[in-house]
Structure formats: C-alpha cells, structure tokens
Amino acid sequence: MQNMEPSDDITLAGTDPIEFLKSQNEMLKSQLMSTSLIHELTKVLHSCTDFESIIKTVLLAIQEILEFDRVILFEINKDKFSLQTSNFVGISSVEVNHLSIPLGFDxxxxxxxxxxxxxxxxEEPDPSNIFFKELHSxxxxxIPLISKINKRCWEAKHCEKTFxxxxxxxxxxxxxxxxCGQLNNAKSEDHRRHFCIECNNFKVDGVLWMDRFQRKTPISSDDVTI
Known part of the structure; x- marks a missing residue:
C-alpha cells in the first residue's frame, strides 16, 4: 500500500474534468440508490425504544420480504478496530458469535x-474468505448502514486543506x-480508516450481511434497490 503524504497534489492526469464529474455523479447516485432502503431502516432503529426487538424484527423482515436465508448485522467495535456480530436470523449463535472481521484491507x-x-x-468467494470458510457461503x-449526513466534513471541521x-x-x-483524511495526516489506508471511525462525520452504523444458503437463487442489485 502506497503511503499518502499530506503534501501530495491531487491530480487527474489524462482525465477529462467533465467525464470525471459525470463518473462521480453516477457513483453518488449508485450509493444513494443502494442505501435508500437502509436509510429508512436506520431511522426506525434510532426511533425505537426496544432496540433489540426492533432489530430482530427488521432482520426477519429482510429475510422474508427480500427472500434471504441468513441475515447478520455487524457493528463496529472501535476499540478492536473490527466488525463484531450484533444480531442475526436464520443462523445459530454458535456459527456467528465468534466472527470478528478486521476493518483494515485484510x-x-x-x-x-x-x-x-x-x-x-x-460470487464464488476465495477459499480463504471468512464467510466461505466459516459459513460455507x-x-x-x-450493505453498509448509513445515517444522514447534515454537514460535510470540511465544513464541520472548518478545514482549509483544499488539496x-x-x-x-x-x-x-x-x-x-x-x-481523504488530510486533516489527520493519514500515512496509509489503514491509518486513514482508524481516523475515520473515530470521527464525528463518520456515519456508518454497521453492516448487513446476507445470503441464500438454502434457496441457491442468484443475488442481484435489484435486491438492494427495492
């Protein structure tokens, strides 16, 4: 992994600025579409007083409506810099409670x-993949669970590092x-991720994992944009 120095210039050599903006716009549209359902889910989670019950209800709804066999909600453990199992349906605690996934590239x-x-x-994960090895998926x-962003990072932090x-x-x-992460002088991608999860502008609440272990039916983007 190449280190990132804060003094490095951000260049788009050989890239048409208009085409670059179009590609960025398409990427943003894709992100917004893929998380529209998740935004609604997150709002319900935040407004509920019986947190454990509503999570289980939502996971069961995903399992039934979207026709997935196993659904796992992972939460971010900042102290361990990892994803830890939070809740699940369609699978036993013995199979998932030990799962811990580092937040770095590995x-x-x-x-x-x-x-x-x-x-x-x-599709067809590598044999070393943890979900293939442990869950035979x-x-x-x-799908990441994202909360609403009220203010962009450079505005919230009054950042002047325009590069x-x-x-x-x-x-x-x-x-x-x-x-990104120039305000913290991140030296590598893993270093940047450490800073990100501690930042108030980081709005990822967790990650949903799901498969069709029994059904064996294909998974497509249509399953996300319902």
Whole structure:
C-alpha cells in the first residue's frame, strides 16, 4: 500500500474534468440508490425504544420480504478496530458469535463495502474468505448502514486543506473518498480508516450481511434497490 503524504497534489492526469464529474455523479447516485432502503431502516432503529426487538424484527423482515436465508448485522467495535456480530436470523449463535472481521484491507469485501459506502455482491468467494470458510457461503451480499449526513466534513471541521480530495467534493461520504483524511495526516489506508471511525462525520452504523444458503437463487442489485 502506497503511503499518502499530506503534501501530495491531487491530480487527474489524462482525465477529462467533465467525464470525471459525470463518473462521480453516477457513483453518488449508485450509493444513494443502494442505501435508500437502509436509510429508512436506520431511522426506525434510532426511533425505537426496544432496540433489540426492533432489530430482530427488521432482520426477519429482510429475510422474508427480500427472500434471504441468513441475515447478520455487524457493528463496529472501535476499540478492536473490527466488525463484531450484533444480531442475526436464520443462523445459530454458535456459527456467528465468534466472527470478528478486521476493518483494515485484510477484512476483505465486507470492509470494502463499508469504506466505499456501497453494496457489494460476492460470487464464488476465495477459499480463504471468512464467510466461505466459516459459513460455507458461496454467494452473499453486504450493505453498509448509513445515517444522514447534515454537514460535510470540511465544513464541520472548518478545514482549509483544499488539496484533500474530500474538500469541495460532491460526495458527502468523506470516508469513501480515497486519499481523504488530510486533516489527520493519514500515512496509509489503514491509518486513514482508524481516523475515520473515530470521527464525528463518520456515519456508518454497521453492516448487513446476507445470503441464500438454502434457496441457491442468484443475488442481484435489484435486491438492494427495492
């Protein structure tokens, strides 16, 4: 992993600015579409007094309505810099309670989904993949749970480091922008992620993992944008 120095210039060599903006706009639209259902879910979770019951109800609804066999909600453990099992349906506690996924690059696709702020569908995972090894899952979907962003990071922090790619970006999800974190002088991607999860502008509440272990039916983006 190449280190990122705060003095590095952010360049788009050989890139048409208009095409770059279009691609950024499409990426943002994709992120917003893929998390529209999740925004509603998160609002329900935050407004409920019986937190444990509503989570279980929501997971059961996902299992039934979206026709997934196993659904796991992971929460972020800042102290351990990892994802830990929070709640689940369609699977036993013996199978999932020990699962711990590092938030660094070695965490794989589920942490990529979190820090790219988009859903990821995994088909034919590598044999070393934790969900393949531990849960024998051959295809699954991961979706980050995102809260509403009221103010962009450079505005909230009064940041003047205009060379940071997050500064002035149309993408409000600063943690999903490669090379951001200039205010903290992040030296690597893992270093940046450590700073991100401690930041007040980081609005990821957890990650949903789900598969069709019994049904064996394909998973597509249509399962996310319902």
């Amino acid at each position: 965490g794989g696709e589920i942490t990529d989904a979190l820090f790219l702020n988009r859903h990821i569908i995994i 051959t295809s699954y979907l991961v 940071c790619p997050a500064h002035g970006s149309i993408n409000p999800y600063c943690w999903s922008i490669m090379g």
